[in-house]
Amino acid sequence: MKKSFYSFLNEPKTKIGWVHGFLACIGSVFIGYLIMAFFSLVINSDYAFKLIPSMIITPILICIIGIWLLFCKSYFEIIKKILYTIGFILILFFIKGFFYA
Amino acid sequence: MLEKLNIKYLIRAHTIVGLFCIFLFYISSFFGTITLFLPYLNQWEFPSKHIEKSLDYGFNIDNKLDEIINKYKLDIKNIEIIPPSFKDSRISISSKNQSTIFLNPNTNQELDTFYEYSNISEFINEIHFGENIPIIGTFLMGLASTAIIFLILTGIILFISNKKKIKEKKTPKKIWFNWHKKISLIIIPFLLIFVITGAFIGLMLNTSNIFSLSVSQYKESNLRKLVAPIIFKQKENLPSSQINSEMLALSLLYKTAKENYKNLEIRKINIYNYKKENSQIVFSGYLNNNRALSGNINRVDITLNSTNAQILSKTNLDQTHGIKQSLSAFYFLHFLPDETIGIRILFSIFGILLIASLAFGYLLWAEKKLNSVKDYMFSAFMNKFALLVIVGVLPACSLLFVLHWIIPFEIIDRDIWIKGLFYTFLCLSFCYILYESQILKIIKVLLFITGIFLFIAVFLHGYKTNIYIWNSFEQNLMVIFYVDLVLLIISFLSIFFSNKISNNGILNRFDYKRNLDVK
Numbered sequence: 001m002k003k004s005f006y007s008f009l010n011e012p013k014t015k016i017g018w019v020h021g022f023l024a025c026i027g028s029v030f031i032g033y034l035i036m037a038f039f040s041l042v043i044n045s046d047y048a049f050k051l052i053p054s055m056i057i058t059p060i061l062i063c064i065i066g067i068w069l070l071f072c073k074s075y076f077e078i079i080k081k082i083l084y085t086i087g088f089i090l091i092l093f094f095i096k097g098f099f100y101a
Numbered sequence: 102m103l104e105k106l107n108i109k110y111l112i113r114a115h116t117i118v119g120l121f122c123i124f125l126f127y128i129s130s131f132f133g134t135i136t137l138f139l140p141y142l143n144q145w146e147f148p149s150k151h152i153e154k155s156l157d158y159g160f161n162i163d164n165k166l167d168e169i170i171n172k173y174k175l176d177i178k179n180i181e182i183i184p185p186s187f188k189d190s191r192i193s194i195s196s197k198n199q200s201t202i203f204l205n206p207n208t209n210q211e212l213d214t215f216y217e218y219s220n221i222s223e224f225i226n227e228i229h230f231g232e233n234i235p236i237i238g239t240f241l242m243g244l245a246s247t248a249i250i251f252l253i254l255t256g257i258i259l260f261i262s263n264k265k266k267i268k269e270k271k272t273p274k275k276i277w278f279n280w281h282k283k284i285s286l287i288i289i290p291f292l293l294i295f296v297i298t299g300a301f302i303g304l305m306l307n308t309s310n311i312f313s314l315s316v317s318q319y320k321e322s323n324l325r326k327l328v329a330p331i332i333f334k335q336k337e338n339l340p341s342s343q344i345n346s347e348m349l350a351l352s353l354l355y356k357t358a359k360e361n362y363k364n365l366e367i368r369k370i371n372i373y374n375y376k377k378e379n380s381q382i383v384f385s386g387y388l389n390n391n392r393a394l395s396g397n398i399n400r401v402d403i404t405l406n407s408t409n410a411q412i413l414s415k416t417n418l419d420q421t422h423g424i425k426q427s428l429s430a431f432y433f434l435h436f437l438p439d440e441t442i443g444i445r446i447l448f449s450i451f452g453i454l455l456i457a458s459l460a461f462g463y464l465l466w467a468e469k470k471l472n473s474v475k476d477y478m479f480s481a482f483m484n485k486f487a488l489l490v491i492v493g494v495l496p497a498c499s500l501l502f503v504l505h506w507i508i509p510f511e512i513i514d515r516d517i518w519i520k521g522l523f524y525t526f527l528c529l530s531f532c533y534i535l536y537e538s539q540i541l542k543i544i545k546v547l548l549f550i551t552g553i554f555l556f557i558a559v560f561l562h563g564y565k566t567n568i569y570i571w572n573s574f575e576q577n578l579m580v581i582f583y584v585d586l587v588l589l590i591i592s593f594l595s596i597f598f599s600n601k602i603s604n605n606g607i608l609n610r611f612d613y614k615r616n617l618d619v620k
Contacts, residue, residue: 016113024114033308037315047327048424050316055309056431059243059300063251067258070114071107 012073020078024069027082032062034089041096108263115255119462122248124490125231127459129242129299131494132229134452137437137445140188142222145584146505148566149203149212152190153577158206160184160352162192165209169194169202170375177375178338182351184367187441190580216510221501224520231303233520243303246296253292256285273607274468281461284454291451298435332398332425342377348407357410358384362403364391366439369400372407380407387439394418397438399429463487467611484611485534488543493530495595496550500526502558502588506565540608545599552595555588 036054043050072078135142144150162182170177176196183193185206195201203212224233231238260282285292309324321327348354351370358367368386385402387395395401399421404413418426437444467487470480504519512518530547537543562585563569570589573582 016110016117021114021117033311037312040312040316046331047316048331048422051309051312051324051328052424052428054312055305056297056301058305059247059250060297062247063254066251067111067254070110073106 006076010074010076016070019075020070020072023075023078023082024066024072027069027078028062028066031065031082031085031089032058034086034093035061038089038092038096041093108259111255111259112263115252115259116466118248118255119252120466122245122252123459123463124486125241125245126249127456127490128494129229129231129245130452130455130459132225132498133295134449134456135498136222136226136229137449137452139222139226141442141580141584142225143188143220144190144580145562146220146222147214147217149214149217150190151566151568151573151578151581152185152205153207154190154579155185155206158185160355161350162204162209163348163350163352165204166194166351169211173199173202175199177377178341178373180372180375182370182372184370186368187580221505221519224501224516224523225498239303240307241303243300243305243307245303246299247304249292249296250300253285253289253296257289260286273610274465276607277461277465277468281458281465284458284461288451288454288458291448292455294434298431301431302435332422332428336371336373336383339373339379339381342374342379344378345376346378346380346408348372348376348380348382349410354382354405354407354410355384357405357412358403361412362401362415364389365401365403368439375407378408381405381413382407388418391418392439393430393433394426396429396433397436398432399425460491463491471610484540485531488534488540489527489531492544492547493527493534496547496554497523497527497530499551499554499558503554503561506558506561538612540611541602544608545602548595548599548602552592552599555592555595559585559588559592 036058039057040050040054043054069078069081072081166180166182169175170180175194176199178196180194180196183189185192190206191212192204192206193201194204203214204210205212227233231240231242234241306324310322313322313324313327314320317327355367355370359365362384365384366386366389367384369384371383371385372380373383374380381404383402383404385400388401395418399418401416401418401421403415405411406413432438437448467480467484470476470483473480501519501523504522508515508518533546534543537546559570563572568576568578568581570582570585573579573585
């Protein structure tokens with residue numbers, strides 16, 4: 001069961017299916033918002049400079065990340081990319097929080 | 102170069118995402134193209150705006166201003182005067198929480214605007230922003246804009262990487278593909294401006310609390326509360342004074358402001374503590390030599406002492422906040438607040454090209470599905486729905502112009518009637534589209550109805566206001582004349598095309614065939 005599930009996740013797809021597309025959409029939105037929220041946090045200026053540029057860039061970034069995630073041949077690869085990136089940004093948030101404290 | 106599989110992925114993603122957002126974005130683009138002419142349409146809608154343009158407006162309203170302030174008990178702490186402009190040919194005078202009084206700038210007569218509260222141009226703007234769909238409308242439009250950014254990026258990558266050509270010669274598929282590709286490539290810079298601003302306004306402003314919470318250490322989720330005190334700082338009212346003092350004539354103060362701020366095009370006048378010893382007058386507007394950076398969000402101003410015309414302060418563009426300048430340029434590109442007809446016509450041409458590109462994109466997908474027996478019912482339904490969105494909006498939108506003049510201004514729930522009849526007409530159109538199997542016949546009927554509606558609208562405008570198209574030309578009401586003229590041209594073109602569409606076979610192939618064996 002576990003082996004067949006693992007091989008299903010690793011199976012290279014010749015065509016984008018709903019799961020692939022859905023994962024790319026959700027993943028890109030999560031990562032895009034997280035990256036720009038982190039940038040808002042590290043910019044050292046008033047709230048206007050912290051917030052507005054990030055909000056303008058986010059939709060563009062979401063699309064770029066969406067394309068990056070789309071170029072994955074298997075579900076496993078796409079899930080790995082999403083989780084690793086989210087994990088990396090959360091570590092950055094943690095480090096920033098640590099220094100802020 | 103990308104791998105073949107990645108190109109395949111991109112093509113499929115481009116098709117599916119395109120199909121998801123094409124209808125929403127088509128509606129936004131169609132009504133958005135109309136909203137480019139909103140200032141002119143707005144003048145055509147209201148009889149009180151049918152005023153001959155005064156070439157040299159003198160601001161000689163001092164006596165009238167006194168009269169109005171006393172009559173309507175306006176709050177003298179801050180009286181706002183908006184001089185006539187290409188957007189509104191009237192002078193408007195108001196103060197906080199009180200209704201606005203409008204004057205004819207040529208005669209200083211008060212205008213009766215009691216029943217002029219609902220208008221179709223506002224409704225068209227609502228549809229453009231998605232505000233007609235409660236709660237999620239603007240968010241959906243923002244999402245559609247983001248999807249279009251994705252389509253632009255994938256389209257560019259495909260254009261660069263995919264060298265595979267469609268082999269068939271002069272097939273309809275190749276025609277749709279070539280037109281979709283060529284038009285889209287031409288309009289990319291224009292489209293990028295609109296989708297990035299659209300995504301910001303629709304998607305990001307609706308989800309801004311994530312960023313607000315992040316930067317405020319989870320203390321504040323409201324973006325406005327964080328940003329407004331920095332970039333939308335308002336001038337505070339002056340301390341009250343009991344000592345009366347005569348104010349200089351408004352025309353003289355206006356002249357002084359213009360002399361001391363060369364490029365300032367005054368759009369708003371605020372008088373603080375009217376006729377008191379500490380009275381001040383603020384002239385704000387945009388700079389003729391930098392309209393983008395001094396747009397609606399970042400107006401520059403000059404403050405004078407109302408009693409002796411002494412300059413108290415002057416805001417230069419370089420003194421304003423950087424984000425305010427960027428936002429001003431950002432909004433300027435989307436809304437063109439101070440641009441007159443030239444740029445608006447240019448943008449509307451791009452808008453029409455965008456509409457055509459979206460329609461060709463849809464036809465490309467429909468062509469692919471044409472011979473698929475498995476998906477036939479689904480694609481046939483989508484074709485019908487696409488026809489409603491692409492062509493059905495034309496008569497529905499024209500109906501708005503007729504309804505504006507047919508439904509009396511005195512009816513309290515007038516806008517509900519207009520909106521209700523608009524949606525009812527759309528539903529009826531859809532019923533007709535579903536019933537009729539010949540696509541060309543549907544297009545002919547819908548175009549013919551559009552032409553008739555627009556012609557009736559122009560006639561009704563003349564009948565109701567007593568200003569027919571020839572009267573508006575004689576009376577030098579050029580905006581009214583040109584709006585009437587453009588509507589008549591569109592009306593005749595619609596009727597002309599409805600008669601001229603021939604059975605060339607390109608669109609006939611999309612006709613719904615009830616018996617699938619015929620295929």
